Amino acid sequence: MKRYTRFLFALGLAAGLSGAVLPGAARAAATIDTQASxxxxxxxxxxxxxxxxxxxxxxxxxxxxxxxxxxxxxxxxxxxxxxxxxxxxxxxxxxxxxxxxxxxxxxxxxxxxxxxxxxxxxxxxxxxxxxxxxxxxxxxxxxxxxxxxxxxxxxxxxxxxxxxxxxxxxxxxxxxxxxxxxxxxxxxxxxxxxxxxxxxxxxxxxxxxxxxxxxxxxxxxxxxxxxxxxxxxxxxxxxxxxxxxxxxxxxxxxxxxxxxxxxxxxxxxxxxxxxxxYALFKAGDTVDEAPVWLGAEETVPLVIPSDLKVTLPRSDRNGMQVAVVYDSPIPAPVPAGQQIAKLRVTWPDGVPVEVPLQAGTDVEQLGPFGRIAASVKFLLLGAP
Incomplete structure (x- = not known):
């Protein structure tokens, strides 16, 4: 198992996505002074x-x-x-x-x-x-x-x-x-x-x-x-x-x-x-697919549980990146709703926003013969 990071897009490629609420707060560096105490x-x-x-x-x-x-x-x-x-x-x-x-x-x-x-x-x-x-x-x-x-x-x-x-x-x-x-x-x-x-x-x-x-x-x-x-x-x-x-x-x-x-x-x-x-995803959207180890399905959908919107400086919008981070492969069984990954949003000089991603479906573990076959495949071809 290894830590896996997959970059999905920069903001300019996500124009068609929409959302409403950020389930975590970002902090933008202040670039203005004030005489207020x-x-x-x-x-x-x-x-x-x-x-x-x-x-x-x-x-x-x-x-x-x-x-x-x-x-x-x-x-x-x-x-x-x-x-x-x-x-x-x-x-x-x-x-x-x-x-x-x-x-x-x-x-x-x-x-x-x-x-x-x-x-x-x-x-x-x-x-x-x-x-x-x-x-x-x-x-x-x-x-x-x-x-x-x-x-x-x-x-x-x-x-x-x-x-x-x-x-x-x-x-x-x-x-x-x-x-x-x-x-x-x-x-x-x-x-x-x-x-x-x-x-x-x-x-x-x-x-x-x-x-x-x-x-x-x-x-x-x-x-x-x-x-x-x-x-x-x-x-x-x-x-x-x-x-x-x-x-x-x-x-x-x-x-x-x-x-x-x-x-x-x-x-x-x-x-x-x-x-x-900037609205990125709606609740329930499948963000990516992650490989599953010894599962009845080869992959599991990574679903975002809440709408995602981020606030960032207009000057940084083209520098924003969105990535999925998880330990790959995901070991079966995988119950739907389990947090198995993170979505990370970054932009220049900003503090990253991280939100959880959940398994979108149940993935059962393979039976004994299936696990044996998968193990042989692993020995021959390496991890999925």
Missing amino acids: QAFLVDFDTGAVLLDKNADELMPPSSMSKLMTAYMVFDRIDDGRLSLDDKLTVSEKAWRKGGSKMFVEVGNQVRVEDLLRGVIVQSGNDACIVLAEGLAGSEEAFADLMTEKARELGMAKSTFRNSTGWPDPNHLMTARELAILAKRIILDHPTHYHYYAEKEFTWNDIRQGNRNPLLYRNIGADGLKTGHTEDAGYGLTASAVQNGRRLILVVNGLPSMQARADESDRLLSWGFREFDN
Whole structure:
């Protein structure tokens, strides 16, 4: 048995193949700098990282942490424990809270949907507290639930101490985990995502515009949330779609609102311009045939279990290679579905993507006389 690598094609020869989702993420080397203290740009479909600057560094997320507040409310609505028409009472604590406000009044009852708009569009600290107290009894208890939910979502570093992003030395997130949260909002709660694209909301006769500057620029932005404190600087968790391709961007530590708007625009535009997604295979496609040792069939089809799409720099598309790697020959018996090979995708200066290939059919082992005949053939002619 020997390690066997068979090159199938370069990208230019695979134009007829199509797919949808990459079952593993590629990392593209960043070729752009940014004045943001932390920055993370990722392709929504493939998980390919286009830009990573201190993306795993803990930082104050300021109002970007309200993404988790809204996610918690969306969860309650979608599992039936809460309705958009339910009303929650405004406490004195919520009414007195400073910073950005929805301007709810103490003692009033406010619909959950209005509170959500107050959180998402107006970045209302008061609306966050009303929701937190209504769902968990206290803001502190709600913050504990936020941290618990973060762990469930794979956000191992994020810790919440309040529902608003109000400065606290232990209220911290990372740019990467904000991007994870943004993706989960879009995937898990698609019927509620539209709130993030609303440009204004009026409550108590006070009209406020969405602080997300990208909503007012023609780049396909449809969310998500800004943040700002003196310690954190100006930040934004954003998502945009162009030609059916979605990117998620997180930046933080920028010096001004204008810098936040311009830098976010520049980085997203760069990601759309310099990179693209290339569909290679659909789930169930036979990628190659591998020889079988002592099997009732001479070969077994190598099948890809999931659709395969890769993100790579447009300048590298002609340098991409796709190869199948396995130990040859495959010893029988071979059960259908067994992982027996890998598909490896490489391109200049990129980290290779590897995905499993499975046996497409069962291949039984030869009977005793068949094995004897195969062994004689091996002695005479060598391995298949």
